[in-house]
Amino acid sequence: MILFLVKRLIWIGLTLWAVFTASFLLMSSVPGGPxxxxxxxxxxxxxxxxxxxxxxxxxxxxxxxxLTGLVTRFDLGLSMSLQDFTVNDVIAQGFPVSASxxxxxxxxxxxxxxxxxxxxxxxxxxxxDVALMSLATLGIAxxxxxxxxxxxxxxxxxxxxxxxxxxxxxxQLVLPAICLGAPFAAYIARxxxxxxxxxxxxxxxxxxxxxxxxxxxxxxxxxxxxxxLPVVSFLGPAIAGILTGSLVVERIFALPGLGxxxxxxATQRDYSLAMGMVLFYTALLTxxxxxxxxxxxxxxxxxxxx
Amino acid sequence: MNERSGTxxxxxxxxNLQVQFRTDEGIVQAVDGISFTIAAGETxxxxxxxxxxxxxxxxxxMGLIPQPPGKVVAGQARFQGEDLLGMSPAAxxxxxxxxxxxxxxxxxxxxxxxxxxxxxxxxxxxxxLGFSRRQALDHAVAMLERVxxxxxxxxxxxxxxxxxxxxxxxVMIAMALSCKPDLLIADEPTTAxxxxxQAQILEMMQQLQREEGTAIIMITHDxxxxxxxxxxxxxxxxxxxxxxxxVERLFAQPRHPxxxxxxxxLPRLDGQGSNRLTAISGSPPDLxxxxxxxxxxxxxxxxxxxxxxxxxxxxxxxxxxxxxCLIDVTTSPRVAETKRP
Numbered sequence: 107m108i109l110f111l112v113k114r115l116i117w118i119g120l121t122l123w124a125v126f127t128a129s130f131l132l133m134s135s136v137p138g139g140p141x142x143x144x145x146x147x148x149x150x151x152x153x154x155x156x157x158x159x160x161x162x163x164x165x166x167x168x169x170x171x172x173l174t175g176l177v178t179r180f181d182l183g184l185s186m187s188l189q190d191f192t193v194n195d196v197i198a199q200g201f202p203v204s205a206s207x208x209x210x211x212x213x214x215x216x217x218x219x220x221x222x223x224x225x226x227x228x229x230x231x232x233x234x235d236v237a238l239m240s241l242a243t244l245g246i247a248x249x250x251x252x253x254x255x256x257x258x259x260x261x262x263x264x265x266x267x268x269x270x271x272x273x274x275x276x277x278q279l280v281l282p283a284i285c286l287g288a289p290f291a292a293y294i295a296r297x298x299x300x301x302x303x304x305x306x307x308x309x310x311x312x313x314x315x316x317x318x319x320x321x322x323x324x325x326x327x328x329x330x331x332x333x334x335l336p337v338v339s340f341l342g343p344a345i346a347g348i349l350t351g352s353l354v355v356e357r358i359f360a361l362p363g364l365g366x367x368x369x370x371x372a373t374q375r376d377y378s379l380a381m382g383m384v385l386f387y388t389a390l391l392t393x394x395x396x397x398x399x400x401x402x403x404x405x406x407x408x409x410x411x412x
Numbered sequence: 413m414n415e416r417s418g419t420x421x422x423x424x425x426x427x428n429l430q431v432q433f434r435t436d437e438g439i440v441q442a443v444d445g446i447s448f449t450i451a452a453g454e455t456x457x458x459x460x461x462x463x464x465x466x467x468x469x470x471x472x473x474m475g476l477i478p479q480p481p482g483k484v485v486a487g488q489a490r491f492q493g494e495d496l497l498g499m500s501p502a503a504x505x506x507x508x509x510x511x512x513x514x515x516x517x518x519x520x521x522x523x524x525x526x527x528x529x530x531x532x533x534x535x536x537x538x539x540x541l542g543f544s545r546r547q548a549l550d551h552a553v554a555m556l557e558r559v560x561x562x563x564x565x566x567x568x569x570x571x572x573x574x575x576x577x578x579x580x581x582x583v584m585i586a587m588a589l590s591c592k593p594d595l596l597i598a599d600e601p602t603t604a605x606x607x608x609x610q611a612q613i614l615e616m617m618q619q620l621q622r623e624e625g626t627a628i629i630m631i632t633h634d635x636x637x638x639x640x641x642x643x644x645x646x647x648x649x650x651x652x653x654x655x656x657x658x659v660e661r662l663f664a665q666p667r668h669p670x671x672x673x674x675x676x677x678l679p680r681l682d683g684q685g686s687n688r689l690t691a692i693s694g695s696p697p698d699l700x701x702x703x704x705x706x707x708x709x710x711x712x713x714x715x716x717x718x719x720x721x722x723x724x725x726x727x728x729x730x731x732x733x734x735x736x737c738l739i740d741v742t743t744s745p746r747v748a749e750t751k752r753p
Contacts, residue, residue, distance in 0.1 A: 309521040315476055316516075317536050317587070318509035327535075331526045407571040408525055 110411040114399075118392040125388045126176070126381070130169055133377050140186035140375045159186055159378070172381070182385070183378040187371065193382035196367065201386075203273060204351030204363035210279050211287035212348055219291040220337070223298025227333075228325065230303065238295065245292030250354045254285045258358075271360040282359040286352055290344055297340055301333035308332075331405055338405065342398035346391040350383075422449035423594055423627050424473075429487035429497075431465070431472045434480060437700040442468045444651035445486070452594065455621065455628040457642035457659070459635065459674070461696045465651040466631045470597045472497070474514060475504045492594070510540035513588035517600040519580035523572035529556075530568045533587050540591045555586040559616060578609035585617065592624060599631045614640055635678055639663060647671050650697050650707035653726060657733040667735040667742075669712045706738070713746040714739050 141147065141155050156162040160171055160183075175181040182193035222242065226235040261281065262270045272278045305311065306329055314328040351365030364383070371379035403409045431443040443465045450456045458466045471477050473489050473496055489496040491512065496504060508514075516522040524532055533555070534548035543551060549568070556564035559582040572580055581601060588596060598617070602610040618641060621628055630641055638645055638659060645662045647655040647670065655668035666672045673692035694711035697703070703710060709719040716739060724736040 309516060309518060310524040312476060313514075313516060313522045313584075314524065316474060316508055316514040318505045318507070318540060319535065320505065323535075328524050328527070406526060407528075408573050 107411060111396075114396050118389070118396070121392055122385060122388055123173075126173065126385060127169075129381055129384050130172070133375075133380060134165055134168075136375075138375050140377065159184060161377075176385075182382040185376055185379045187374040187376040187379065193378050196379060197364065197382060197386055200351070200362060200364035200367065201349075203361055204356070204365060205349045207279055207282055207286060207351065207355075207361060207363060208345075208349040210283035211290065212345060214283055215287035215290035215294055215348075218287075219294025220298050222291070222295040224302060224325075226295065226299040227302035227306065235299075239299070242292040242295045245288045245295075248288070250285050250289075250352065251358060253288055254281070254355065254358045257281050257284060271358070273361050278359070282355050282361060285358075286348065286355045290348060293340060293344070294337055297336045298333060301336045302329060305329045305332040335402065335405060338401050339398055342394040343391060346387065346394045349390060350387055423452045423454075423492065425449045425488075425490045426469075426473065427488040427490075429469060429472060429489065430485045431468050431477065431482060432485050433482050435700060440699045441702075442482075442651055442699060443472065446646075446648070446651075446653050448646055448653070448656075450595070450627050450629060452627055453621070453625045454644070455630055455642045457630045457632065457638040457645040458648055459632060459638055459645055460648035461633055463696050463699065464648045465699075466648050467599050469648075470514070470599060470629060470631060474508055474512065474597070475501060506540070509536050509588075509593075510591045511593055512595045512597065513591065513593040514597045514599065515581070515584045515588045515601050518604045519577055519584055520604065522584055523580055525572055528569050528571055529575070529583055533568070533583070533590060536587060537590050551590060552586070555590050556583065558620070559583070559586040560612075561586075578605055578613065581605060581609075581613055582616070585613070585620070589620060589624065589626070593626060595627045595629065596621075597629045597631070600633070601630075602637060603632070603634065610637075617641070635663075635674060647674070650699060650702060652707070652736065654708065654737070655733060655735040656726065661731060661733060665731050665733065667729040667731065667733045667740075668737050669714050669741055670708050671735075672741055673711075673713075706736075714741060714744050716744075 139161070140159070141152065147155075153162065160168060163171065172183065175183065180194070182197075185191045185193050185196055188196060222238045226238045229235055258270060258281065261267050268281050269275075269278050302325075306325075311324060311329055314324045319328070350368075351361075351363040353365040353369050355361070356363040356365040367379060368383050368387075370376070371383055399411065403411050426449070427447050428445045429443055429447070430441070430445050433440045433442050446465075446469060448456065448458075458469065460466045468477065468482075472482075472484050473491075475496070477484065484497055487497055491507065494503075496507070523529070530549060530552060533552035534543070534545065537543040537548045537551055538545065553564045553568055556568055561567060561579060561582055567575075572583070575583060581604075585601070601617070602613050605613060614637060617628070620626070628641070630637065632638060642659050644656070644658050646653045647662070647668065649670050655662070655666065655671045657665075657667075662671065663675065666675055670692070673690070676690045677692060679689060692711055693713075697707055697710070703720070705718075705720040705722055706712070706715075706724055709715045712719065714737075718738055722738060724738050726734045726736045729735050
């Protein structure tokens with residue numbers, strides 16, 4: 107177990123290093139730079155800027171400087187587009203917003219998805235199954251911004267229940283959380299349904315029923331664990347994605363989260379912020395996958411960690 | 413032949429059981445009007461090829477047929493005076509695992525891989541006998557010891573994948589017998605096991621039966637198992653019983669061509685019959701497209717023209733067997749034999 111964790115942590119470190127190197131090479135090979143758009147910049151000023159961000163050094167020095175800063179001090183450097191902010195600041199400010207929204211969305215997605223999936227599987231081919239699975243297909247197919255517009259029209263303008271946008275109170279999180287969580291709820295519902303149907307057709311479920319156990323106990327005690335395995339493996343990457351925010355949802359509801367940085371850092375050639383976002387996401391993703399593996403071992407006694 | 417049955421009221425009396433499945437090819441009559449009885453403490457063998465309906469019969473009695481597509485369309489099954497097929501699911505659940513227990517073919521998949529043996533065994537007695545957790549655990553350990561699992565007090569907390577196939581089947585049997593059922597339905601309990609393990613398991617079942625007086629319905633395609641364990645045998649083909657006889661007479665004097673075919677496909681050590689093993693030609697019938705008349709006719713070496721139009725029913729034979737055949741296999745020639753390559 108300890109050995110497993112140590113091994114995995116080493117792997118996470120290696121993954122981060124590989125991602126760092128790949129991102130660095132990609133960014134330095136893409137034409138343009140962070141200060142390309144500033145017009146009428148005198149060569150002296152320009153040089154000062156480049157110095158400030160260590161962009162005047164040769165590439166291999168930039169690489170080693172950045173890597174040592176990262177490894178020794180967790181320092182991702184200064185943001186090039188959001189001046190006066192370090193990348194660490196940007197993440198420290200945006201992540202709590204995105205994460206709160208993400209946790210809300212996740213709870214919503216799990217509650218709805220698991221319930222819908224179980225109802226669908228247990229009353230297979232009933233009207234409920236058809237209705238819920240159609241809804242799930244819709245949830246996967248419908249883009250965030252369409253759902254957001256519909257919800258805003260209905261629940262902000264027609265029936266003024268929720269505030270339209272902003273950050274600070276719980277009510278302001280409800281609509282964006284629903285929009286962000288809907289496709290995840292749909293995936294979870296479908297995975298739960300398939301997983302549960304698969305398990306319910308197993309021999310050991312017949313054994314449980316032959317023992318005279320009530321249907322509820324057969325499902326909850328004998329079937330659910332196994333049925334959740336596919337959901338758990340989906341949750342790893344899903345959580346990493348959902349916690350780091352969504353550009354569209356955060357834009358529509360004017361939330362100061364991380365989502366927009368993923369896109370903007372790249373388009374503005376903000377090398378340090380882009381690198382920060384990529385590494386942060388990678389770290390989150392690999393950690394989540396590690397947690398998934400631990401959860402697997404906990405759920406399924408046949409899984410051995412090594 | 414069998415003194416145990418007949419005198420007092422049978423433990424279970426099945427009357428005209430019919431089970432259908434809805435499939436893509438239409439309605440399939442998986443079990444077509446079978447009747448049988450079993451007395452307390454008796455062992456009844458139900459023999460037949462895969463797909464002959466022997467498992468479906470017993471799943472139907474236990475209310476374990478997936479519905480849809482399956483459906484019990486007719487029949488009665490009186491178990492200690494109550495009709496299993498007519499009772500509510502809740503009432504049937506009280507009998508299942510308690511008065512009637514079941515063990516299945518594949519011990520590798522029949523135990524829940526996510527729960528410990530202790531969890532799976534104790535829930536039966538807690539549910540049916542109202543045992544406390546402690547009582548249930550002690551009882552489960554005692555049962556495991558009885559089926560020959562060494563160090564049961566420790567091993568009970570293991571998971572099924574930590575047991576071998578034979579050990580798992582012992583666990584299944586211990587679990588099935590833990591409420592002292594009156595009837596044990598064993599659906600090919602040894603088919604998935606090594607031959608040496610098979611013998612041990614059968615031996616153990618016999619011993620437990622002697623100690624507990626449990627009646628056993630042994631579903632199998634293995635005539636060796638039948639010979640070892642059963643008092644009476646019902647041979648099943650295409651959803652019907654084609655021959656019923658006490659075990660000694662079934663082996664010595666079969667009266668249905670299918671039974672005869674099964675026996676001729678077995679090696680014999682007593683020198684009777686020819687030394688060549690013969691297979692039954694053809695393959696088991698497609699239940700969705702049964703021929704008119706006798707379902708065994710296309711494979712039957714004795715078939716005559718009447719077999720294509722008349723469906724034979726079980727009738728008493730001169731030796732006391734009951735067989736569903738129009739001809740007398742002791743005197744009739746094998747018509748089709750010469751045609752076969």
